[in-house]
Amino acid sequence: MIMKKYQPALELGTQLNIQNGDVSEENGILKITGTAKTSYEKNIIWDKIKAIGGQNPTDIKADIKIADNSVYHYHTVKSGESLGKIAKHYYDDSLKYKEIYEANTNILKNPDLIHPNQVLLIPKV
Numbered sequence: 001m002i003m004k005k006y007q008p009a010l011e012l013g014t015q016l017n018i019q020n021g022d023v024s025e026e027n028g029i030l031k032i033t034g035t036a037k038t039s040y041e042k043n044i045i046w047d048k049i050k051a052i053g054g055q056n057p058t059d060i061k062a063d064i065k066i067a068d069n070s071v072y073h074y075h076t077v078k079s080g081e082s083l084g085k086i087a088k089h090y091y092d093d094s095l096k097y098k099e100i101y102e103a104n105t106n107i108l109k110n111p112d113l114i115h116p117n118q119v120l121l122i123p124k125v
Contacts, residue, residue: 002030002059009048016041019067032062040073040090040122042066073122077114090122099125 002025003010013021013034018041021034036042042064053060075086083097090096101111103123108114 002028006030006032006049006052006060009045009052012045012048016045018045018064028059030060032060032064034063035065035067037067038071038073039066039069039124071121072124075120075122077116077118077120079116081114081116083111083114086120086122091125096125099123 003023010023010032013032016036018034018036022032024031036045045064046062049057049060049062073090075090077086083100084094087096087100088094091099097111100120100122101108103121107118107120114120
């Protein structure tokens with residue numbers, strides 16, 4: 001029953017291709033382990049868990065590690081995006097586009113010129 005309750009979080013883990021994942025249920029507690037690619041992916045899994053079980057759920061224990069702790073995330077640019085929109089998505093602050101630009105000067109020469117399918121490093125801020 002607990003596994004069914006948290007099924008959306010488990011499905012999100014599958015969509016994100018969480019590595020070394022394991023799910024078990026013991027004494028009414030769902031135990032999840034795995035490795036997310038980035039801190040961002042770990043955070044969105046935790047957000048999903050909290051959306052289901054509340055801010056401090058007692059019926060689930062998740063041990064999610066991070067494969068690449070040096071960055072916040074990697075983002076593939078989609079048509080119509082700007083650094084400001086991307087910054088708003090990850091940091092809830094469009095002015096942090098400057099941090100994204102600075103982290104990607106190896107591929108970006110102008111913060112106003114990005115192209116679909118470019119993979120940008122989203123730094124920890």
